[in-house]
Amino acid sequence: MPNAFADIAFTPRVRAEQQRFGSADAYARVLSPDRDDGAELGPREAAFLSARDGVYQATVSETGWPYVQFRGGMPGFLKVIDARTIGYADYAGNRQYISVGNLRLDDRVSLIAVDYARRERLKLWGRARITEDPDIVGLLNGDDGPRAERGIVIRLAAFDWNCPRHIPVRRTEGERDDEIARLAERIADLEAQLAGRPAMRRQARP
Incomplete structure (x- = not known):
């Protein structure tokens, strides 16, 4: 194939x-x-997905219209279970339940995960299963997250790395702080070279 x-x-x-x-x-x-x-995740895809704090998810409604929703949490909220399976804990939002209702009828789902700082984008297609099994929801939810209403487990059908063209560069607070610290260190190095003295190195973040 x-x-x-x-x-x-x-x-x-x-x-x-x-x-x-x-x-x-x-x-x-x-x-x-x-x-x-293009159907089984490798180490690169697994690491990329595990580092995301949000994804865009599209489902198919009974009217035939696509419905796109943002799903997010702390980095790592999206769990890579194996090379063909991912999942996440689904939290209460505005309680419209449009995505859930769509998936009850049509289990096809598409995700786009974006790393804006590095201008990388991964597209995924799969079939989703809604579960309220407390053991599975607990594993997807983790210890620190809010209480999830359900779990969404997706069996992957395909994935594709998308072209980085036109992806704007944006950073989370943590990425911004790291970049500022890197630039400050670089400036200190250059100033030390100009002054002919050893540069002062910052301590690594714990």
């Missing part, structure tokens, strides 16, 4: 548009029957 992402996303109409705009040949390699990849 071809690359799992292409197998889902490159429909005949999509291929027709690629042909129309001149990118069909560039993407032909991912449709090769000799390929069989």
Whole structure:
């Protein structure tokens, strides 16, 4: 089978548009029957997802409209269970339950995870299972999080690293503080070189 992402996303109409705009040949390699990849997370994908503090999630409604929602928490809220399975604890929000209602009827789900500071973006497709099993919810929730209403466990069908073009550079508070400290250290090094004296090194953060 071809690359799992292409197998889902490159429909005949999509291929027709690629042909129309001149990118069909560039993407032909991912449709090769000799390929069989893009469905199991590797170390890079697992580390990337485990470090995120939020993802954008799309579900399909009974009216056929896509519904996009943000799901977030502390870094690590998204758990990589194995190479084909991820999950997260689902907390109460405005109690509209649109995503939950959609998933009860159609378990297809798509996620986009973004690292704005490094301009990296990972897209995932899968089928979600809603669970209220207290043991599973507890494992997904962790010890420090608020009480979750349910757990969402997603069996992956495909993933794809997206082009970094047009991703704006943004940083969390922690990333901002680390960058400021790095720049301050660099300035101190340069000033010390100009003054001909040893640079003062900052202590590593615990």
